[in-house]
Amino acid sequence: MTNQSNNKNTAKEQFLLADFSYEIRNPLNGIMGLTEILKDTQLNSEQKSLLDKIQKNNDHLLDILNQMLEYSKLLDKNIQCHPRQLLISPFLHNILEELFQYYQKERIKLCYYIPPNLSGIAMLDSALIKQVFLSIGKHIKFLCSDNTINLEFTETNHILYITFKFIAKQNLIPTNDSSQNTPNINAQNINFELSKGILELMGGEIQEKLHENIFEIGLHVPLYNKTKSQKTNSFQKNDLLRGKSILFFNYKADSCTSISKYLDFWGIKLHIENAEIDQFPWENQQNKYHFIGLDISNNKKHEFQIMDAIKKKSNLPIIMFKDPNKTNQKILALQKDVVVMQKPISSIDIAAVLKSVIQSKANELREWLRNPLSLISEYQDQLKILIVEDEPINQRIMREYLNRINLKADLSSNGQQAVKWYKEKEYDLILMDIQMPIMDGAEATKIIRNLKGKHQPYIVAITADSSKGNIEFYKNLGMDDLFYKPISLIGIQKIIAKYLKTIKGI
Incomplete structure (x- = not known):
C-alpha cells in the first residue's frame, strides 16, 4: 500500500510540475519578449539600466524553472546518457571558457590549470558533463565568501577528478548530509542535487569536504575507453594547419587563453603583437604569417570597418574574436577569407574556421557556421x-x-483556422503552438499531414509544455522541429536558418 501511495504522489507531483511549467512559461514568454523588443527602442540611461535588471531577473527565473524540470526528469529516470568520443583537454577548455564568462558576470574570480597529461580521447556525454559543470558553478556562488574559486584536475585509473576549492561562508554545512534520505531541495542546492544525480547516472559521484574554512567539492567522472596520447596525435594530424602561424593583435591573457591552447593543439604557432594594427610594419613582416587574429571585444568599430582597415595593409586571412552577444551568430563569415567568432570558442570550431579561411572558402561553411541573417535575406521575398x-x-x-x-507572416489563433488557411495558401513554414482552443496544434498537424496532393510545410512546434521529453515526441505527431517558450529573436533566426538548411539544402 505504501508503494502505491508513493507512486500516486510521484505522479501527482509530475502532473503539477508540468502544469506549473506551462502556466509559467507562457507569461514569461510575453515578459521576456516585450522586454527584448523594448530594449531596441529609444531609451535614456536609467530606463536601459532598469530594463537590464528586468532581463537579468527574467533569465534567473527561467533558469530556476529549467532546473526544476531537469530535476523532475532525474527523479522520473527520464534523463539518458549518450557518451561519444571527444578530446578531453579541448573539451574542458571549452566548458571552462563558458564557466569563466558566467563568473565574470557574477564578479567571481576563477583560477584553473589543466595538466598536459589530460590530452587523450575519452567516451563522455558532453552535454551532461557540461550541465554538471555549470550547475555546480552556479551552486558554489551561494557558498563562496571571498569570490575566488580554484579548480584542480587530476586523472587516475580512468577517473577524472575535478576539485573546486574556495573559502566557505561561516557556519556552512555540506549539502550531502548522509543523515537525510531525502534532500531538502531549494533554490540554493537544486543545482548540486541535479549534478549529483547526473554524475551517478554516468557512474560517477560528488564528494564534499569542509576543513576549517576551506570547502572542497569533488567531481569524479569516469573516462570510458580512454586512449593514449599517440591516438590523440593521429586525431590532431592536419597537414593543412600544422606548422602554420598566426599574427595576433590585442591578445588578452584573461579571455584568449583557451584560444592559444587550441592553436597549439592544432600545431599552429602563435605570435602575439603588442603594436597597433596601423603601426605594424606590414611590408617587412607579413610574409612570415598565414593568418591574422585579433580580439575586437572592446573595439567600438564595426567588424566590416576593422576588416577594411586590415585589408588595406594585408591580404592575409582574418579571424576576429569577440565577447558573447546574444543578437549575433556565434560564427559569422564576412568574406571568403574573413570570419568573426564569438566566445567561448571550441577547438573543433576554430579548426574548421582556420581551414576555411586559408582556402578562401569561409562563405561555403555549413549553415551553423554562417550568419542566419545572410541566409534569410536570400529567401525573404519567397518564404x-x-x-x-x-x-x-x-x-x-x-x-x-x-x-x-x-x-512577413500570417497570424492564426487556433488549429482549425490554420488548416483552413493552409488549404487556401500553401505555407512553407508553420510555427505551431500546441495547446489552443477549438483545435490544438497536434490535431491541426495531423490533418495537414494527411492532405493529399498538397505541398507539405515545415512545421515547428512552439510550446510552453516541456514535460513531454524530447523532439521525438513531437516528430511522432508529424512535426519537424521543436522550440520551447520563451522564444527570442535569435531563436526565431535559428528556426528559419535550420528550415532553409533542411528544405532548401543550403
Missing part, C-alpha cells in the same frame, strides 16, 4: 510563413521578431 498562436501578446512578439529580419 510563406504562418504563425499559429492563441495568445495575443505572443502573436505580437513573434510577428515583431519576424519583422526585425524583414519577414
Whole structure:
C-alpha cells in the first residue's frame, strides 16, 4: 500500500510540475519578449539600466524553472546518457571558457590549470558533463565568501577528478548530509542535487569536504575507453594547419587563453603583437604569417570597418574574436577569407574556421557556421510563413521578431483556422503552438499531414509544455522541429536558418 501511495504522489507531483511549467512559461514568454523588443527602442540611461535588471531577473527565473524540470526528469529516470568520443583537454577548455564568462558576470574570480597529461580521447556525454559543470558553478556562488574559486584536475585509473576549492561562508554545512534520505531541495542546492544525480547516472559521484574554512567539492567522472596520447596525435594530424602561424593583435591573457591552447593543439604557432594594427610594419613582416587574429571585444568599430582597415595593409586571412552577444551568430563569415567568432570558442570550431579561411572558402561553411541573417535575406521575398498562436501578446512578439529580419507572416489563433488557411495558401513554414482552443496544434498537424496532393510545410512546434521529453515526441505527431517558450529573436533566426538548411539544402 505504501508503494502505491508513493507512486500516486510521484505522479501527482509530475502532473503539477508540468502544469506549473506551462502556466509559467507562457507569461514569461510575453515578459521576456516585450522586454527584448523594448530594449531596441529609444531609451535614456536609467530606463536601459532598469530594463537590464528586468532581463537579468527574467533569465534567473527561467533558469530556476529549467532546473526544476531537469530535476523532475532525474527523479522520473527520464534523463539518458549518450557518451561519444571527444578530446578531453579541448573539451574542458571549452566548458571552462563558458564557466569563466558566467563568473565574470557574477564578479567571481576563477583560477584553473589543466595538466598536459589530460590530452587523450575519452567516451563522455558532453552535454551532461557540461550541465554538471555549470550547475555546480552556479551552486558554489551561494557558498563562496571571498569570490575566488580554484579548480584542480587530476586523472587516475580512468577517473577524472575535478576539485573546486574556495573559502566557505561561516557556519556552512555540506549539502550531502548522509543523515537525510531525502534532500531538502531549494533554490540554493537544486543545482548540486541535479549534478549529483547526473554524475551517478554516468557512474560517477560528488564528494564534499569542509576543513576549517576551506570547502572542497569533488567531481569524479569516469573516462570510458580512454586512449593514449599517440591516438590523440593521429586525431590532431592536419597537414593543412600544422606548422602554420598566426599574427595576433590585442591578445588578452584573461579571455584568449583557451584560444592559444587550441592553436597549439592544432600545431599552429602563435605570435602575439603588442603594436597597433596601423603601426605594424606590414611590408617587412607579413610574409612570415598565414593568418591574422585579433580580439575586437572592446573595439567600438564595426567588424566590416576593422576588416577594411586590415585589408588595406594585408591580404592575409582574418579571424576576429569577440565577447558573447546574444543578437549575433556565434560564427559569422564576412568574406571568403574573413570570419568573426564569438566566445567561448571550441577547438573543433576554430579548426574548421582556420581551414576555411586559408582556402578562401569561409562563405561555403555549413549553415551553423554562417550568419542566419545572410541566409534569410536570400529567401525573404519567397518564404510563406504562418504563425499559429492563441495568445495575443505572443502573436505580437513573434510577428515583431519576424519583422526585425524583414519577414512577413500570417497570424492564426487556433488549429482549425490554420488548416483552413493552409488549404487556401500553401505555407512553407508553420510555427505551431500546441495547446489552443477549438483545435490544438497536434490535431491541426495531423490533418495537414494527411492532405493529399498538397505541398507539405515545415512545421515547428512552439510550446510552453516541456514535460513531454524530447523532439521525438513531437516528430511522432508529424512535426519537424521543436522550440520551447520563451522564444527570442535569435531563436526565431535559428528556426528559419535550420528550415532553409533542411528544405532548401543550403
